[in-house]
Amino acid sequence: MRKAIFCILAALTALQTIEAQAPTENKNQRYFDINKNIDIFNSVVRELDMFYVDSVEVNNLVQGGIRSMLTRLDPYTEYYAEENMEDLQFMTTGEYGGIGAIISYNNGQVVINEPYEGLAADKAGLKAGDAILEIDGNDMRKSTVKEVSDKLKGTPGTSIELTIRRPGEKKDRKLNILREKIEVDPITYSGVTDDKIGYFHFSSFTTRSADRVRKTVQDLKEKGATSLIMDLRGNGGGILDEAVDVVNLFVPKEEEIVSTKGKLKQWDRTYLTRNQPLDKIIPIVVLIDTGSASASEIVAGGLQDLDRAVIVGNRSFGKGLVQTPRDLPYGGNIKITTSKYYIPSGRCIQALDYSHRNPDGSVARVPDSLTNVFKTRNGREVRDGGGITPDITIPQPTGGTIAFYLMTDNVIFDYVTEWVQQHKEIAPPHQFRLPESDYETFKEFVKKRDFEYDQLSERSLQQLKSMMEFEGYMDVAKEEFTALEAKLHANLDRDLELFKEDITNMIESEIVQRYYYKKGVLQHQLSDDKVYSKAVEILLNQEMYQSILQPQSSKVPPATEIKEKLKNQYS
Numbered sequence: 033m034r035k036a037i038f039c040i041l042a043a044l045t046a047l048q049t050i051e052a053q054a055p056t057e058n059k060n061q062r063y064f065d066i067n068k069n070i071d072i073f074n075s076v077v078r079e080l081d082m083f084y085v086d087s088v089e090v091n092n093l094v095q096g097g098i099r100s101m102l103t104r105l106d107p108y109t110e111y112y113a114e115e116n117m118e119d120l121q122f123m124t125t126g127e128y129g130g131i132g133a134i135i136s137y138n139n140g141q142v143v144i145n146e147p148y149e150g151l152a153a154d155k156a157g158l159k160a161g162d163a164i165l166e167i168d169g170n171d172m173r174k175s176t177v178k179e180v181s182d183k184l185k186g187t188p189g190t191s192i193e194l195t196i197r198r199p200g201e202k203k204d205r206k207l208n209i210l211r212e213k214i215e216v217d218p219i220t221y222s223g224v225t226d227d228k229i230g231y232f233h234f235s236s237f238t239t240r241s242a243d244r245v246r247k248t249v250q251d252l253k254e255k256g257a258t259s260l261i262m263d264l265r266g267n268g269g270g271i272l273d274e275a276v277d278v279v280n281l282f283v284p285k286e287e288e289i290v291s292t293k294g295k296l297k298q299w300d301r302t303y304l305t306r307n308q309p310l311d312k313i314i315p316i317v318v319l320i321d322t323g324s325a326s327a328s329e330i331v332a333g334g335l336q337d338l339d340r341a342v343i344v345g346n347r348s349f350g351k352g353l354v355q356t357p358r359d360l361p362y363g364g365n366i367k368i369t370t371s372k373y374y375i376p377s378g379r380c381i382q383a384l385d386y387s388h389r390n391p392d393g394s395v396a397r398v399p400d401s402l403t404n405v406f407k408t409r410n411g412r413e414v415r416d417g418g419g420i421t422p423d424i425t426i427p428q429p430t431g432g433t434i435a436f437y438l439m440t441d442n443v444i445f446d447y448v449t450e451w452v453q454q455h456k457e458i459a460p461p462h463q464f465r466l467p468e469s470d471y472e473t474f475k476e477f478v479k480k481r482d483f484e485y486d487q488l489s490e491r492s493l494q495q496l497k498s499m500m501e502f503e504g505y506m507d508v509a510k511e512e513f514t515a516l517e518a519k520l521h522a523n524l525d526r527d528l529e530l531f532k533e534d535i536t537n538m539i540e541s542e543i544v545q546r547y548y549y550k551k552g553v554l555q556h557q558l559s560d561d562k563v564y565s566k567a568v569e570i571l572l573n574q575e576m577y578q579s580i581l582q583p584q585s586s587k588v589p590p591a592t593e594i595k596e597k598l599k600n601q602y603s
Contacts, residue, residue, distance in 0.1 A: 073097075104393075106369050106386040108355050114363030118185065130185040131192070132214045133158060135177055138442045141165075142172065142180045144196075145445075148216065149549040156209045158196070160546055161449035165204060166195035188213040200453045221551035222248050229571050230257030231564075233554055234278075237270030237327040242277035246310055249281060259315040259571040261564070262331075265345060269326025272303070272354060272373070279334045280305035282312060282341070287376075289334045292354050294371030299356075315577055316341035317567040320420060321428065325349035329381050330373065333420045337376035339410040339581045342570055343422040345563050350383025350397070350419030377406040379416035411583040423580050424570070426563045431534035434527045437485035438478070439538055447477050448542040461548050461555035466540050474539060475528050483524070493517060 080088050091113075098111045112120045118128055132151025133144050144162040147153040164172050167183040175183075186192065194207045218241040222232035230252030234245060249260065269275075276289045283289075283305055291302040318332050318341045329348050335341035356370040374380050384395045398417035405413050415421065438444050451470070458464050497513065500506045506513070528535065537557075544556045558564050570577050 106353065108351075108353055108367070109369045110367045111360075112365045112367070117363065117365060120357070120365055120367065128185060128214050129188045129211055130214050131156070131158075131209050131211060133184075135164070135180060135184070136442075137177050138445065142175060142177055146545065146550075148214070149551070151214060152209050152212045156207050158194075158207065158209075159198065160452075161199045161445070162196040163199075164194060165197055166193075168193050186211050199449050218244055219248050221554045222252060223555075224252055224255045224257045225568070227568070227572060228256050228258045229261060229568060230255070230259065231261040231263065231558075233263040233265075235267055237267070237272075237274040237278075239271065239274070241270070242274045242281070245278050246281055249310060253311070253314075257314075259317075261317050261319065261567045261571070262341075263319045263564075264324045264328040264332060265319050265321040265563075266323040267325075267328040268323065268349075269328055269351065272327060272330065275327035275330040275334075276303045276305065277307075278331050280307055281310040282314070282316060282335065283309055283338055284312060285309070287338065290330050290373050290375055292371040292373045294354075296370070299370060312340075315571055315574070317570055317577075318343050319563055319567060320345045320348045320422060321563075322346055322349055324420075325351040326353075329420050330375060333375040333379075333381060336414065336420065336423070337379075337406075337408050339408050339412065342424065342567075342577060342580050343420060344424045344567050344570070345422050345426060346428045347421050347425070348381070348419035350381055350417075352380045352382030377408055377414055379404070379406040379414060381416060381419050383418050408583075410581060412581075413583075424566060426566055432527060432531035434485050434531055435534040435538055438483070438535060441483065441485075443478055443481055443483055444535075444538055444542055446481075447474055448539065448546065450477075451543060452546050458543065458547055461544050461552040462559040464540060464544055464556060466536050466543070471532065471536060471539075474535075475525075478528065479524065 077090065077094060080093070081090060095111070095113055102109050102111060131153040132148040133153035134146040134148075135142055136145040137143075138145075141163045143164065144153065144158050144160055146160055147158045164180055166172055167180070170183065172180050172183065184192065188211050190211050192209050192211060194209060196205050196207065198205060216236075216238075218234055218236050218238055220233040220235050222230070224230050230249070232245075232248050232252065234241075252260065272290065272292075279289050280287075285305050285308055287305045289303050289305060291300070293300050316335065318335060320328065320332050320343060324332065324345075325348065329351065332341075332343055332348065336343050352372050352374075353369045354371045354373050355367045357365050357367050360366055372380050372382055383397050385398065386395055389395055400415070400418060403415040403417040405415060408414055493516065497506070497517075500509065500513065541553050541556060544552045548555070570580070
């Protein structure tokens with residue numbers, strides 16, 4: 033008996049030893065593979081530097097290799113070399129030292145695209161369309177946008193001299209501008225309607241942005257707001273803690289808002305609200321769209337899961353991944369996706385599975401059929417794996433590609449630059465509309481530019497034609513194909529009229545921005561915004577608001593109908 037027990041103990045000991053050795057052996061193999069591949073990479077770089085037929089830009093080569101490697105993971109794991117650290121700082125803080133203007137490349141030169149209201153460039157008198165010729169005596173006529181941007185940035189308080197050429201003027205201008213600490217306000221616009229509805233657009237979750245939201249909400253309430261619309265459309269996210277603090281403004285202390293889970297269990301965290309709320313009863317509607325991502329989805333999803341707000345708009349982006357910055361040698365940094373986040377109902381809203389790519393490298397969205405049902409605090413059904421689905425969805429209109437090309441090719445920008453020279457002032461943002469005669473002038477402007485645009489449908493049609501010819505179907509379907517080809521062929525006159533509404537809206541927004549900045553554009557767009565109008569309708573009808581936040585009771589058929597079914601079943 034003792035011998036049998038001894039054999040069993042020996043077997044168990046051996047099994048435990050094998051199990052203990054297996055992870056260690058796997059770990060050692062992994063370390064060996066990492067070191068081997070690093071050694072191979074180093075050797076390849078050295079061999080290229082010594083023997084490649086042309087001189088090799090080592091920094092560009094290695095950094096390009098790193099970025100190419102990271103693109104195989106997900107779009108959010110990014111490498112920042114020392115010279116690009118300002119970009120990372122601006123993303124997280126919303127601050128940088130410079131003149132406060134967006135610049136772009138247009139007609140072979142770098143131009144001012146948009147000066148920020150009240151900042152250095154605006155105070156110095158820079159206008160959209162101004163071409164930057166020189167910076168501190170250095171010729172910038174053939175420089176790239178990045179080269180000009182690097183020259184414009186600098187220590188706050190230092191002076192910079194710009195030589196610019198304004199459209200419509202023959203003489204160049206020289207401007208002295210004092211660089212400032214540029215901090216972009218995350219609140220684009222806020223105001224109170226006649227119906228006592230407070231509205232604010234929140235653009236990014238940067239450092240201290242939650243404090244800015246708190247101040248805005250307090251200000252709106254002091255002006256008489258009895259309900260709120262928080263507009264998160266186009267807000268791509270930012271700092272997770274700021275998102276938790278924004279939710280905390282409207283829910284009690286010690287509420288779980290989000291938890292993160294990743295490979296390293298010691299890094300898993302649960303984020304609770306830490307402060308007493310600003311207002312836990314004021315009715316709220318949150319607006320989202322496909323551009324609302326990450327921290328925006330934490331706010332919208334958290335308020336939805338806790339039944340604290342009604343969500344209106346379109347399904348959000350679906351980014352449920354958390355990034356952690358890690359310092360690298362020589363002043364660099366890598367922003368690594370380290371975990372996924374889960375909102376109060378327990379759902380993760382990540383829509384794309386980057387860990388399981390298709391053979392061609394593409395990534396598929398999680399199909400609705402594979403998503404799981406979760407419950408809000410009141411028992412309403414919500415789903416994971418596809419962003420935040422609004423409580424009320426307003427279909428997003430789709431316009432023609434011609435509007436996109438008119439904007440990206442700077443046709444609208446250049447037309448508005450000329451238009452502004454002829455108009456000293458315009459109507460208030462919510463009232464301004466482009467006159468019909470000016471749209472006709474715009475059409476002539478487009479034709480003079482020899483504007484060409486690519487239509488995806490036309491290219492796809494040519495691919496279809498090649499396939500039909502290859503498979504021998506062209507002869508039997510030639511008549512139908514010819515008719516379809518005639519309708520899908522690019523026709524500038526037709527498309528300028530067919531997509532007139534979309535193009536006119538873009539022109540109006542560009543014009544309003546020149547006079548009233550970003551906040552004016554928002555006011556203009558809200559004047560004809562179906563999503564915003566629906567939010568107002570909901571807040572003006574408290575019965576509707578409360579009914580949306582309650583679970584829908586299952587439809588029970590009348591008693592007579594049930595009796596009839598039972599009678600038929602058992603007769």
